[in-house]
Amino acid sequence: MIAVCFFTLATFAGELKTGSAAVKITPPSGAPMAGYYYDRGADGVHDDLFAKAMVFEKDGARVAVISCDLIAVPAEIVSKVRSLVEKTTGISPDHVMVSATHSHTGPVMPKKIDRYKNLNNATYVKYLSELPGLIAESARLANAALVNGRLSIGKGHEETISFNRRFFMSDGTVGWNPGKMNPEIIKPAGPIDPEVVVLYAETPEGKPVSTYVNFAVHLDNVGGTEISADMPYT
Numbered sequence: 001m002i003a004v005c006f007f008t009l010a011t012f013a014g015e016l017k018t019g020s021a022a023v024k025i026t027p028p029s030g031a032p033m034a035g036y037y038y039d040r041g042a043d044g045v046h047d048d049l050f051a052k053a054m055v056f057e058k059d060g061a062r063v064a065v066i067s068c069d070l071i072a073v074p075a076e077i078v079s080k081v082r083s084l085v086e087k088t089t090g091i092s093p094d095h096v097m098v099s100a101t102h103s104h105t106g107p108v109m110p111k112k113i114d115r116y117k118n119l120n121n122a123t124y125v126k127y128l129s130e131l132p133g134l135i136a137e138s139a140r141l142a143n144a145a146l147v148n149g150r151l152s153i154g155k156g157h158e159e160t161i162s163f164n165r166r167f168f169m170s171d172g173t174v175g176w177n178p179g180k181m182n183p184e185i186i187k188p189a190g191p192i193d194p195e196v197v198v199l200y201a202e203t204p205e206g207k208p209v210s211t212y213v214n215f216a217v218h219l220d221n222v223g224g225t226e227i228s229a230d231m232p233y234t
Contacts, residue, residue, distance in 0.1 A: 017057040018149035018201040020210035021141030022050045025068065025134050026227055027107040028123040033227075034071040035104030035220060042107070046226040047233045049106055053138035054201065054210050055091070057146055063095040064139040065212065069229035070100045074111045077132050084136035089143040098135065104220040105228040149209055152200045159194035162217045166190060192216070 026048045030041045049069035056063050064085055073081075082093035100109075107127070166189040167182075169175045174189050175182075193216040201209040219230040 015058070015148050016150060017146040018151070018209050019055045019142040019145035019147060020053060020201070021138050021145055022052045023134050023138040023141065025049045025051050025070070025131060027127050030121060031124045031127065031227075032108040032121075033104075033225065034106055034108045040225050042225060042227050044226040046105070046222065046224075046228040049103070049227060049229050051135040051138040052210075053142040054212060055089075055139060055142040055146060056151075056201075061095070062089070062091045062143070064089070064091050064097070064142065066096070066098045066135060066139055067212070068098065068100050068135060069103050069232060070106045070109055071102050071104060072109045073098050073100045073135075074109055076112060077109070077135070080132035081135045081139075084132060085139045088136065088140040091139070091143065096139065101229065101232050102219050103228065103230045103232075105222050105224065105226065105230055107227075147203055147209070149201050149203055152202075154198040154200065156196040156198070157194050158196050158215065159192065162192050162194075164188040164190045164192055165218075 026045060027042060029043065033040045033042055051066055051068045053064055053066045055065075066081070078098045081098050082096045085091050085096050086093050107124070110128070165177050167175050167178055168186040168189050169178065170184045170186055175185070178185060195215075197214040199212040201211070203209060217231065219232075222228045222230050
């Protein structure tokens with residue numbers, strides 16, 4: 001269990017408003033899966049993937065923070081999302097942050113969508129073309145759900161579930177994933193980041209609106225060929 005100490009952020013001048021929403025972005029069956037060094041196609045869904053958005057407004061300024069259950073969000077998609085969010089909400093593109101959780105049980109995210117247009121997988125190509133709109137929709141819905149709110153920030157410490165996968169080896173090399181309990185391991189080649197940061201939004205009456213968590217860990221716990229958000233789902 002992680003103990004987190006929260007501090008409510010003071011607000012001045014105008015009221016703070018906050019809203020949140022989630023939109024499903026699960027790829028179709030057969031979509032190429034990301035994260036490994038060989039080809040594999042999705043043959044089922046363990047749990048759905050989502051684009052989850054938080055929007056904040058204060059003194060007339062609004063920002064949108066969107067987290068996606070994907071291995072990455074290429075610049076081409078981010079640019080399209082920001083443009084769509086501006087059209088549907090009026091939020092400036094430079095006030096829209098789009099990030100990925102880095103799930104290894106999600107779809108391949110090509111740097112250039114055109115690269116996959118010749119694949120014999122029309123449903124996956126269609127999914128890629130529609131993905132920016134789905135991600136942007138989460139911000140539109142979060143913006144439409146704005147209510148008066150307050151923010152708290154908390155910090156915790158967790159060092160038991162992550163590790164540095166580079167190790168100093170007895171032969172003088174630095175090994176990458178040399179195997180659990182490998183007798184040739186001397187010690188980790190570097191530290192981990194154990195800090196857990198939580199941004200918590202609620203209404204003035206104390207009703208939860210959303211929670212944003214930042215923790216440095218590699219999302220490759222589930223494996224297999226079923227779509228999954230991995231740790232954020234569990």
